[in-house]
Amino acid sequence: MSWTTQMSGARARRTWRVAAVAAVAAAALALAACSAPTTGGGEDGGATDVGVTADTIQLGATQSLSGPGAASCAPSTDAAALWFNKVNQAGGVQDRQIKFQVLDDGYDPARAIANVRTFQNSAFALVGACGSATAAAIYKPLSEAGVPFLFPTNGVAEVVKPASPGIFQILPLYEDQASTLLRYAFEDQGKGSVFTVVNPLGAYQSVIDNSKATAEEGGGTFINSAVAQLGTPDYTPIALQIKEANPDYVVMSLGGSDTGKFIATLVAQDALPKKLILGTSASVAGSFINSYDTAAADKIRLGSAVLLPLDPNNECGQLLSGSTLANDPIAIIGCGEAQAITHAMSQTTPLTREGISATIESWTEEDAAPGVFAPLTFSATDHLGLASLYIVQPKERAFTTIAQCPYGDEKAIDEPCTAVK
């Protein structure tokens, strides 16, 4: 047999072998596809979607459990876990028990994205992440993968504006909170000069821009701004800048612990503004109220998504009472968000990812977390649920609500704030 004939034969045998292997592989793939859990339709014993079986619903969270944001953020998922346990003890949602898994991201966007990959094909939805930087990093991959991302604590506009499929938020954006706070302050104490201080909690420049625009629209002046990293060891340089500028108002968007340090430095350096210190809801945390210098209490006004103090007879109030989370606004928010999530899940039949999005979008003045949040309104084009911001003031080691202000582009300009007694 010639060499070419031998080669042809060998080539033919190799070709048949390759074809046989390919056929077996194709068959194996087809078999695997047929045995994979189906989505939708309520088939396969109650498994209606990813993360949903006949008797369980898997929820996930990527959360700042370590690092500089942990003190402010961890209580929200702790409280959410308590709420889910309570619901489970009462029989669960649609006879399904909620399994809630929290992974630490250390307020690192890269780690948050890695956590999302872990949850993507196992969790029904991601819930209540805390931190604008991490929320801004993960919302797009979640939306593109069709995974609902329910009620993160986020101040970055791009996460919810424009509305992305499956991404819903309750808390007002920091940039809009800054505007609302300044309008309230100008109504209450008169117009004046403004100095803004921010931690880079997401897109912080918009907070500075909104402070400037609102101050000037209200007849005041914008002096300057400063940015300090979360966990900054020394706020003295910024306090010295404020002292020299001598503003009427200081607007801050700082994490809870940093707010406490910043205010203590203002007091130590005799640099308090002439009128008020205004802070976004990022400051309304147990990590602030437990550590701030009470000498400045009369000058502090903060924006809050929840009415404080929480009524102890409220479901979340009863759940958190007696624990270290009882007076922590972040924990209250976490409980309220979990309450809204179980409310949405109970209204969604069959329980699918698309279904829960449709449920939430249908809410108009929905009392999803009574006594915690004001009634929530969403739509297909508006995925931000709250239309008002509470103004709270620290009194010793607790917050007290003193006003409620409309929030949002058009309402905020026309309607005044109302006092809350």
Add this chain to the structure above:
Amino acid sequence: MSLFLSAAISGVALGLLYGLIGFAIVMLYKSTGVANFAQGSLATLGAFVAFTFVRDLGLPLPVAILLALVISAGIGIVTFFVVMRPRAEAGNLNVTVRTLGLSLLLLALMEWQWGPQAPYRFPSIVEGSGITVANVVLTPQNLLVAGVSAAIAALLWAFFRYTKAGLSLRALAEQPETARLLGLRSSRLGAMTWAISCILGTIVAVLLAPSAFLLPTMMDSYIMFTFTGIVLGGLTSFPGAMLGCVIVGIISNVTIVAFNFEMSVVVIFVLMLIGMLLKPQGILGKPDAVRL
């Protein structure tokens, strides 16, 4: 111009704090050749011990601090015998990485024990209104840090220069084998070094905690700048460490008011790189010499 002057003065106060943290690191390095990355965690642990005595046992602050210093010394000794001494011949890099692991372990333990309700308001050691210099208020805490820094610097300088133990530690760091052959008890000296280092760390932490608020990661943001300062000033020199840290403090605060925080980090680390290129041993450090 007055704003920059105020910032510079506040930078000196901040630098003194960095320098105080740096003393413990330099002392350990001079004695053992190890850069201790667990310094911050060990110090914070000492502060938590003091805080627990005050809050849970109702002890007066001075008593709580003294007890915490004693316990810190014990923690240092245990750390030496359990973490550092075994397989010490593995080399300085191996031992240095162990300190990193120790730091992470201590952080996790503190988070578990105290993390949920952090941060805590640590009671002030000194009260009062402070003094104003060039429009910046030097708080009683700033002044206390300055005084303690000066005292500790003098004590450590004298210890390493004039005492038998100090000279023995220097010998052990420079020529460990020779030192052992000459009869120096390396284990005892090593344990003593770690005990003193932990005591120094706790002193810093209780000075810092009233303004920084006590939480497991309290020292993290200080350690980065401290290492920069002591590398700049000289890892083997106490005066150098203090000088380097004060330089870092001044440049940091002046740059923040002139530009912003991000620029201050850039400037400081550029300065460190330039310093390491031009004078690798630091401003006041001594170059390594080997007899051929």
